[in-house]
Amino acid sequence: xxxxxxxxxxxxxxxxxxxxxxxxxxxxxxxxxxxxxxxxxxxxxxxxxxxxxxxxxxxxxxxxxxxxxxxxxxxxxxxxxxxxxxxxxxxxxxxxxxxxxxxxxxxxxxxxxxxxxxxxxxxxxxxxxxxxxxxxxxxxxxxxxxxxxxxxxxxxxxxxxxxxxxxxxxxxxxxxxxxxxxxxxxxxxxxxxxxxxxxxxxxxxxxxxxxxxxxxxxxxxxxxxxxxxxxxxxxxxxxxxxxxxxxxxxxxxxxxxxxxxxxxxxxxxxxxxxxxxxxxxxxxxxxxxxxxxxxxxxxxxxxxxxxxxxxxxxxxxxxxxxxxxxxxxxxxxxxxxxxxxxxxxxxxxxxxxxxxxxxxxxxx
Amino acid sequence: xxxxxxxxxxxxxxxxxxxxxxxxxxxxxxxxxxxxxxxxxxxxxxxxxxxxxxxxxxxxxxxxxxxxxxxxxxxxxxxxxxxxxxxxxxxxxxxxxxxxxxxxxxxxxxxxxxxxxxxxxxxxxxxxxxxxxxxxxxxxxxxxxxxxxxxxxxxxxxxxxxxxxxxxxxxxxxxxxxxxxxxxxxxxxxxxxxxxxxxxxxxxxxxxxxxxxxxxxxxxxxxxxxxxxxxxxxxxxxxxxxxxxxxxxxxxxxxxxxxxxxxxxxxxxxxxxxxxxxxxxxxxxxxxxxxxxxxxxxxxxxxxxxxxxxxxxxxxxxxxxxxxxxxxxxxxxxxxxxxxxxxxxxxxxxxxxxxxxxxxxxxxxxxxxxxxxxxxxxxxxxxxxxxxx
Numbered sequence: 001x002x003x004x005x006x007x008x009x010x011x012x013x014x015x016x017x018x019x020x021x022x023x024x025x026x027x028x029x030x031x032x033x034x035x036x037x038x039x040x041x042x043x044x045x046x047x048x049x050x051x052x053x054x055x056x057x058x059x060x061x062x063x064x065x066x067x068x069x070x071x072x073x074x075x076x077x078x079x080x081x082x083x084x085x086x087x088x089x090x091x092x093x094x095x096x097x098x099x100x101x102x103x104x105x106x107x108x109x110x111x112x113x114x115x116x117x118x119x120x121x122x123x124x125x126x127x128x129x130x131x132x133x134x135x136x137x138x139x140x141x142x143x144x145x146x147x148x149x150x151x152x153x154x155x156x157x158x159x160x161x162x163x164x165x166x167x168x169x170x171x172x173x174x175x176x177x178x179x180x181x182x183x184x185x186x187x188x189x190x191x192x193x194x195x196x197x198x199x200x201x202x203x204x205x206x207x208x209x210x211x212x213x214x215x216x217x218x219x220x221x222x223x224x225x226x227x228x229x230x231x232x233x234x235x236x237x238x239x240x241x242x243x244x245x246x247x248x249x250x251x252x253x254x255x256x257x258x259x260x261x262x263x264x265x266x267x268x269x270x271x272x273x274x275x276x277x278x279x280x281x282x283x284x285x286x287x288x289x290x291x292x293x294x295x296x297x298x299x300x301x302x303x304x305x306x307x308x309x310x311x312x313x314x315x316x317x318x319x320x321x322x323x324x325x326x327x328x329x330x331x332x333x334x335x336x337x338x339x340x341x342x343x344x345x346x347x348x349x350x351x352x353x354x355x356x357x358x359x360x361x362x363x364x
Numbered sequence: 365x366x367x368x369x370x371x372x373x374x375x376x377x378x379x380x381x382x383x384x385x386x387x388x389x390x391x392x393x394x395x396x397x398x399x400x401x402x403x404x405x406x407x408x409x410x411x412x413x414x415x416x417x418x419x420x421x422x423x424x425x426x427x428x429x430x431x432x433x434x435x436x437x438x439x440x441x442x443x444x445x446x447x448x449x450x451x452x453x454x455x456x457x458x459x460x461x462x463x464x465x466x467x468x469x470x471x472x473x474x475x476x477x478x479x480x481x482x483x484x485x486x487x488x489x490x491x492x493x494x495x496x497x498x499x500x501x502x503x504x505x506x507x508x509x510x511x512x513x514x515x516x517x518x519x520x521x522x523x524x525x526x527x528x529x530x531x532x533x534x535x536x537x538x539x540x541x542x543x544x545x546x547x548x549x550x551x552x553x554x555x556x557x558x559x560x561x562x563x564x565x566x567x568x569x570x571x572x573x574x575x576x577x578x579x580x581x582x583x584x585x586x587x588x589x590x591x592x593x594x595x596x597x598x599x600x601x602x603x604x605x606x607x608x609x610x611x612x613x614x615x616x617x618x619x620x621x622x623x624x625x626x627x628x629x630x631x632x633x634x635x636x637x638x639x640x641x642x643x644x645x646x647x648x649x650x651x652x653x654x655x656x657x658x659x660x661x662x663x664x665x666x667x668x669x670x671x672x673x674x675x676x677x678x679x680x681x682x683x684x685x686x687x688x689x690x691x692x693x694x695x696x697x698x699x700x701x702x703x704x705x706x707x708x709x710x711x712x713x714x715x716x717x718x719x720x721x722x723x724x725x726x727x728x729x730x731x732x733x734x735x736x737x738x739x740x741x742x743x744x745x746x747x748x749x750x751x752x753x
Binding site: 001002003004005006069246250254264267270271273274277278281282283284285286288289292304307310311356359360362363 | 365366367368369370373436638639641642643645646647649650651652653654656657659660661663664670671674677678740743744746747750751752
């Protein structure tokens, strides 16, 4: 038994930390938020150069074949600095589906994702089926026309291609749709964690047989596995947020003086920060468990990802609320970073099943 | 990263399981499984069975007759015994006073005391807390005055666990009250049969007689029973408390309780309770992984910081939380306690078996967040680490 990261993994973490510290501070993030794109083209090409965009893909698809442990490292560090680049939508959601599929054009498409030249999004959600992704209403008719509405398509506005979950020939299918095709329209919305998502409507969009990525059990497995991996990733992001929440709060309370002394002298605040620290350590422990189970492809991997997601859903929000409270009025100022962790934690809890949902999944 | 134990460690775990299946004294096992009280003799039998196997010195170095087990082996020992529902090992002799004796005691003391601890010929108890000194232990007042080749001890100790069964007590006493309160404390070993010692029971809210007050009136203790140097007792006391932390997370015992709880709850059809049980299971998983992370760190030569305090806080919260869920699962049967024989008897009130012991455990386990450095003291320790002061 050895739970330490390898030298390579430690180096990867340091690389990402260095990027976040030097190229992606909170002011830089604000610029990106206010920009047209909602992502930073320079950062995105840097991700490509560093190989981060190719990280999890199999070697046959031109990737490094890294697993859930490396992805968790990346997301933990992104969480600490609230990085909003569309990594989850491109690499984890769309990318994993393609990589694990038998789709003919996958190598070329993955190459384009890895080089950062093309954005692809996975359209998995529908308004009527919250957290239930295997029974979409969107469908492909007998004459191969796609109809329906997909919501919460992350980074949808930048995507030139979508992978759409739908019913085709009576079974769950994943089809590739060009966003410029006839019959595709969308509206863009902001998410509370400063990203964007889109609602896509498909009206008689023509689907060719060669656009079908997977169908039946294969589609079901691809979707289930991918959502589980994405859930692990955003939970790792939550762990990073929790670590930053208590670090920043400790720092702030040591600097902030009231009644002629730093407020960190007060025991009631100390114990709250200790609670934040303990909850983040427990979250880390559940992350270890979940990423190792996913890495081993064990039968319990869904259960342990649910345990992690349920914990960070509840205690991540609590940590961020404590961080806001201990920052006083500064905690609710939009221009301060700390309140944005709270928004991020709410966003993470809402995605792919909230704490209650995963508590139920866990006990099944 | 590899979460699996080595072949050697797994073989070791099999040895533990084999002992538990064949050599764990049957009469003790039966009582434990039914949630009954153990007698002094039961406890002696259980510990002597471990001595016979050579496992009594589970955390001792080989040179004093211990097992010399690695941190991983210790972890497995604690977990497997917890999962089997064994009584917690009495820590006072083997893992509290013994390390102090072999580290700070003289050769004579090592020869005199250690073999009997290893064979469980002597039952030790702990003379630390006093009526006025709980978390602020250094404020203790029990006085020892040197007269010739004796110390004369006057004062009282409290919350002394199972002093009614004990042969010996290790005492923190004040030998000097002129300087700082941490200075002037000394560490004495005292035979409980010495004239002037009186043990009075303290009955706790579960109705049990587990702890006591111990009074000392002009108790003559031979000067050769002083451990180390006069006035250095505080150093030894702190050293001892660091050893007390072993197994404090009680993951094995909590896993056993959880499995029993899940069985009970599965028949109740109560979705609110199901949810609480799921949260508890996740909390135990998090605790288990936290302990494994600590273990991995130790085995890799690391020096963990605040982790053992996390294990104390979360471990005891979980133990208490489990007893609370059993009480909830008992429903209105939680009203009935104790059974016909009254407090301290093994008579069960009517109702399902799980309900019968739920109240007693719930009440008894309140102690866990108080002893061994209260959970608030643990938070003070962690806050020094978190704040970096």
